[in-house]
Amino acid sequence: MTAKHLASAILLTLTIAGCAASQDQRGNDLAATLADARANPEKRLTAEVACERAFTGRGGDFPFQAFSAGLLNVAEKTGDRAFCAGLVEAFIAGDLSQSELDAFKTPSEVRGRAAVGTLLRAVLVAHERLNAQQAQKPPQAQSCGCGQ
Amino acid sequence: MRWPSARDLVAALTVASLAWLAAPSLAQPSFVEDDIRRMVDGLRDGTLSVPFASDECRRGLEEDPGGKDIKEVMAGFLEVPEDFALAAFCRALAQAVKAGDVSAEGMVLVSREGRDPATALEIGSILRAVYFSHVVTTTASAEGRKPQ
Numbered sequence: 157m158t159a160k161h162l163a164s165a166i167l168l169t170l171t172i173a174g175c176a177a178s179q180d181q182r183g184n185d186l187a188a189t190l191a192d193a194r195a196n197p198e199k200r201l202t203a204e205v206a207c208e209r210a211f212t213g214r215g216g217d218f219p220f221q222a223f224s225a226g227l228l229n230v231a232e233k234t235g236d237r238a239f240c241a242g243l244v245e246a247f248i249a250g251d252l253s254q255s256e257l258d259a260f261k262t263p264s265e266v267r268g269r270a271a272v273g274t275l276l277r278a279v280l281v282a283h284e285r286l287n288a289q290q291a292q293k294p295p296q297a298q299s300c301g302c303g304q
Numbered sequence: 305m306r307w308p309s310a311r312d313l314v315a316a317l318t319v320a321s322l323a324w325l326a327a328p329s330l331a332q333p334s335f336v337e338d339d340i341r342r343m344v345d346g347l348r349d350g351t352l353s354v355p356f357a358s359d360e361c362r363r364g365l366e367e368d369p370g371g372k373d374i375k376e377v378m379a380g381f382l383e384v385p386e387d388f389a390l391a392a393f394c395r396a397l398a399q400a401v402k403a404g405d406v407s408a409e410g411m412v413l414v415s416r417e418g419r420d421p422a423t424a425l426e427i428g429s430i431l432r433a434v435y436f437s438h439v440v441t442t443t444a445s446a447e448g449r450k451p452q
Contacts, residue, residue: 219420219424220424221421222421222425223424223425223427223428224428225428226424226425226426226427226430227429227431227432229429229432232421232425269376269377270376270380270386271380272380273379273382274383275380276381276431277383280432280435
């Protein structure tokens with residue numbers, strides 16, 4: 157018995173690096189949109205939508221939506237949305253820096269894997285913060301979840 | 305990025321259980337699953353201690369070629385120095401199992417190498433449990449009390 161088995165969870169997270177900071181045009185567009193949202197937080201929703209589109213159009217066989225749902229403890233169909241909301245919140249709040257996102261432009265063999273863990277933690281913490289903020293709002297101000 | 309071999313996410317704890325279980329060959333899935341269940345039972349009923357399981361887990365991962373990647377990701381995810389990342393991860397996972405936040409069924413599911421959404425969701429859930437287990441442990445340590 158070797159000890160490599162645990163790697164599955166970790167390697168899955170590495171996949172996310174390819175999603176959240178892909179080096180293709182879509183990834184570059186998302187990075188630009190995030191930077192714009194940080195400078196103009198009123199564009200948060202625009203960034204979230206751009207992020208969801210980037211994930212949805214990503215292709216590949218990795219069920220990222222389900223992974224996100226597990227990580228963030230949300231319904232599976234809202235996994236992408238919750239991850240993107242957390243990512244945008246983390247970036248606007250400064251939990252993730254531009255350089256931390258830029259790190260994903262470098263191959264993981266060069267930059268190392270810590271950036272992936274940092275990204276996941278930042279999104280998880282930001283997601284919990286958003287949930288707490290939502291819970292503190294008066295009922296009429298809370299999202300109705302219409303159309304979900 | 306390729307889909308990882310999701311076979312034994314539980315490596316850490318499965319490895320940890322080996323000395324305790326004197327397990328038969330883990331090449332056969334049924335044995336793996338039995339071992340996972342016994343390991344979970346052992347942690348929960350106290351016949352397998354968290355420190356022992358954590359230490360065996362860490363040593364197993366340190367000897368494994370994949371351990372370096374795990375170390376790097378967990379350093380970022382758990383916000384600890386790389387030198388302590390495997391220990392922190394293993395302890396958090398063992399605590400999460402003991403606390404019932406990670407189920408035997410979930411670990412068995414991941415050990416089956418599935419590439420389906422259910423497996424991805426479970427992996428996300430396990431990472432979430434590991435993160436919060438780590439936060440509880442470190443917060444308790446900082447406050448000078450024993451983690452629950």
